[in-house]
Amino acid sequence: MRVAIAGAGAVGRSIAGELLENGHEVLLIDKAPTAISVERVPQAEWLLADACEITSLDEAALQRCNVVIAATGDDKVNLVVSLLAKTEYAVPRVVARVNNPKNEWLFNEAWGVDVAVSTPRLMSALVEEAVSVGDLVRLLRFSHGDANLVELTLPPEAALVGTRVGDVAWPEDTSLVTIIRGTRVLTPTNDDILEAGDELLFVAAQAREEQLEQLLSVQRQDAAGQV
Structure with missing residues (x-):
């Protein structure tokens, strides 16, 4: 796979290094002569140029x-780079870094962005994911379909503990993609039984997140116990 990275700073170089280790071709583009440090990523191609120029x-x-x-x-x-890549060159996949969380709303399909990665949001999400049980945590936003990668750690009191995956009426536009159980990463099947402490990763439409959280929450069990 051939990957072009606009921005040869610490972030761009780190991404390039990882991709090269995985056997991909990488081109680093930066308009600042001081950023062109070929010796730091010698396996990559380098281009001194303004990535905003056709x-x-x-x-x-x-x-x-x-x-x-x-x-x-x-x-x-x-x-600008994202928009040009998508509209002028029909690049299949465009990933964009969001530096200021206030600008995150702009990084969508209209600007050619397939995946927006907000470092501040990701760091706060990882903190929440580490300490939150029973709360839905948004890890990543996908531009297409207005979908997010979300995580919830199933609390012991949740109503769905002990339930088969196939017996759960999951909300529309929601897909359970992974169950992390201890050191194991499971691809869910209908026969898998949900256990307390399971980390559930979903791709879900943003409009369905509240419904999903209610389905998995402790409050659901409390309400059922009162019926």
């Missing part, structure tokens, strides 16, 4: 890329 992206042969990552420290630049 002529630069032509030189980068962006149409040959499977993925473009807009990883600069400037949200305006990341949006």
